[in-house]
Amino acid sequence: DKDECLESADLCGDQIKCLNTPGGFRCLGVTDWDIASGFCGHGYFFNREMQECQACSLCHDGMVAFQCSLHSDTVCIQSSENHLSESWSTNTEALSLKSRQSPVHLGLNLPLKGKPQTDLVTSEDGRLVFRQHGLIWVDYNFAIRHDCRNFLQLSLRLNKEEEEEESCDLSGVRVEQPEGKYYQSSSVSGSAEVEPSHMLQIFMKSPNQFCNQSNDINFYPLQNPFSFFWLSHDTGAVAMSAHMASSVHYQTNYRPVFKVISISDPYMITLFYDGRAVRFTEQGVIKFVYHQALYAMGHTCICEGFTLLSYINRNGTNEELMQVYKSGVNYQDTSISASGAAMINGGDTISFQIHSPAQCSVRYFGDSSGISVFSLIWIPSAISAALSLSVSASALPTGAVRNKLLSFQSVLPVVEQNQIVLMTSGQFACKYVLFRQSGVASLAFNIKLIHSCDIVKVTLNRLQSNHAQPSVVARQIGGQMPVGSQWTSVGLSASFAVQNGTMAAISLDCVRGRINQIAHRHGTHLSILWISS
Numbered sequence: 001d002k003d004e005c006l007e008s009a010d011l012c013g014d015q016i017k018c019l020n021t022p023g024g025f026r027c028l029g030v031t032d033w034d035i036a037s038g039f040c041g042h043g044y045f046f047n048r049e050m051q052e053c054q055a056c057s058l059c060h061d062g063m064v065a066f067q068c069s070l071h072s073d074t075v076c077i078q079s080s081e082n083h084l085s086e087s088w089s090t091n092t093e094a095l096s097l098k099s100r101q102s103p104v105h106l107g108l109n110l111p112l113k114g115k116p117q118t119d120l121v122t123s124e125d126g127r128l129v130f131r132q133h134g135l136i137w138v139d140y141n142f143a144i145r146h147d148c149r150n151f152l153q154l155s156l157r158l159n160k161e162e163e164e165e166e167s168c169d170l171s172g173v174r175v176e177q178p179e180g181k182y183y184q185s186s187s188v189s190g191s192a193e194v195e196p197s198h199m200l201q202i203f204m205k206s207p208n209q210f211c212n213q214s215n216d217i218n219f220y221p222l223q224n225p226f227s228f229f230w231l232s233h234d235t236g237a238v239a240m241s242a243h244m245a246s247s248v249h250y251q252t253n254y255r256p257v258f259k260v261i262s263i264s265d266p267y268m269i270t271l272f273y274d275g276r277a278v279r280f281t282e283q284g285v286i287k288f289v290y291h292q293a294l295y296a297m298g299h300t301c302i303c304e305g306f307t308l309l310s311y312i313n314r315n316g317t318n319e320e321l322m323q324v325y326k327s328g329v330n331y332q333d334t335s336i337s338a339s340g341a342a343m344i345n346g347g348d349t350i351s352f353q354i355h356s357p358a359q360c361s362v363r364y365f366g367d368s369s370g371i372s373v374f375s376l377i378w379i380p381s382a383i384s385a386a387l388s389l390s391v392s393a394s395a396l397p398t399g400a401v402r403n404k405l406l407s408f409q410s411v412l413p414v415v416e417q418n419q420i421v422l423m424t425s426g427q428f429a430c431k432y433v434l435f436r437q438s439g440v441a442s443l444a445f446n447i448k449l450i451h452s453c454d455i456v457k458v459t460l461n462r463l464q465s466n467h468a469q470p471s472v473v474a475r476q477i478g479g480q481m482p483v484g485s486q487w488t489s490v491g492l493s494a495s496f497a498v499q500n501g502t503m504a505a506i507s508l509d510c511v512r513g514r515i516n517q518i519a520h521r522h523g524t525h526l527s528i529l530w531i532s533s
Helices: 032-036 209-213 299-304
Strands: 018-021 024-027 044-047 052-055 062-066 075-078 085-090 108-110 121-124 127-130 134-145 151-159 167-176 184-194 199-205 226-231 238-244 258-263 269-271 278-280 284-297 306-314 317-326 332-344 349-355 361-365 373-379 384-391 408-410 420-422 433-435 439-451 455-463 471-478 488-498 503-511 515-518 525-532
Touching: 085 439, 085 488, 134 151, 134 199, 134 471, 134 488, 151 184, 151 332, 167 184, 167 284, 167 373, 184 238, 184 284, 184 332, 184 373, 184 471, 184 488, 226 488, 238 269, 258 269, 278 373, 284 306, 284 349, 284 384, 306 332, 317 332, 317 439, 317 488, 317 525, 332 349, 332 384, 332 439, 332 488, 332 525, 384 420, 408 420, 439 455, 439 503, 455 488, 471 488
Parallel strands: none
Antiparallel strands: 018 024, 024 052, 044 052, 062 075, 085 226, 108 199, 121 127, 127 199, 134 184, 134 226, 151 167, 151 199, 167 332, 238 258, 238 373, 269 278, 278 349, 284 332, 284 361, 284 373, 306 317, 306 349, 384 408, 384 525, 420 433, 433 503, 439 488, 439 515, 439 525, 455 471, 455 503
16 A cells, blocks of 8 residues: 555645545545545545545456546456447546637547456547447437537547548437527437447537637536447347438428438348338347437427427337427527337337427438437347336425435336336335346436526436445536426436446436426436346
8 A cells, every 4th residue: 555645745735634544545624525626636536435535446357347436436347258248438538619729610529538448449549449349339428518600510420440531420419509608418329330440439510610719618527428338249139220311391290211321130120111110020129319400490499399209119009118308499400319228029110200389390301421310229138128217206306406316117018027127115216226137237318397407417326235325327417498498308328337236326406496397297218228248
């Protein structure tokens, strides 16, 4: 054990006494504000139980599942040549374009931090370079404040060769120019089949050169905004991606038409005859995301917003899977997205529909650039499971909400499976989801609400059976309510490693304001995919 207090005389500052401890150090009299601002320094985290800074663990005999953060140690899992699935998460480099010229209209790479300790991928210049064949699912949560004209576009870009000309966008979302200076949040997700030397990066661009002279483009510092899981081909999983056909005319209700980009096994996944639904040949579990770019005009667009509905058709009967709400825009571009997981049977289809209010004219865009994309991974049910939950109406937090756990209930019809269950008794009842087998989990959460908060924080918490306090897996925020909008929404997507006994929960935090209402019937939904390791 080294003595950090002797190595750095000013480690705790001039006014605070430093006390050396086994594997770390303690600063007597340190405040919560100091801890939240990274007081412990690089390579250390603050252990709340011991009330001291401790050195982050190094995964000498395994791989990193979660990077060390301000309040939690590195999470290591044992590496194995026969793993069916793996996951990894990290932060992105802090990017602020203030006081410098940047060619945003030409595109910028948002570098990833951290070095994956695995033979699956490596990190080079802020990009992930894959070293093994397989299928991947990627999630990136972001919250941005900008004053660029038109919109900003963030994409997941896969370079199949070292030359940039060989790159393609897996998926992307557009963030409109806001009426005021507040944070807007979104998530971009996608799937792909990868080979050794394929490179993945996060890419941002704007169609307007005015964005280069902007003095206010700022990303909110989120916890582990980037995550992905990888599946071996030995799982028998199938990946599909399709882009949308552009609508010729302005319209209100819209059913997208899919145009296939790639399918790793065309026998398992096919398009319905009219191109408006995707059909599955065999029983399994699916993880999907649908991003749709649109341009809207009309004052009712802002007031009532847009609703994206997803359906599973079983034996000729449509079952609503989920609804996602998006605040409206007027004479602007934006995107609406839906992501989730579901168990399906052979012959089932999945389809989507977007509703917009009367007297709101909407143009829906789609091309091969990756801006309006449907991505999907089908996984055999022998090694996977899915759980769908809605927020419970009986215990909705309102008022000055500070770090309150949300309560959930099962969505009917309940599908029997043992790998993931909602706790129904004890202190964690209806709040925590329990994993009964080791593997990888992929979560998608969306909440529709009315609030007066400066910032709304949505946090994914993980509790290990041998830990007293939960740790933060990922976090997303929402800014102030858009002017003129009745509702707003916040979404969070993340992948993470789980063990037998791992529990997960969603918490809500309102900074300077009130939570007035949460939509519990439609618009607030949690779906979880589990895959065996």
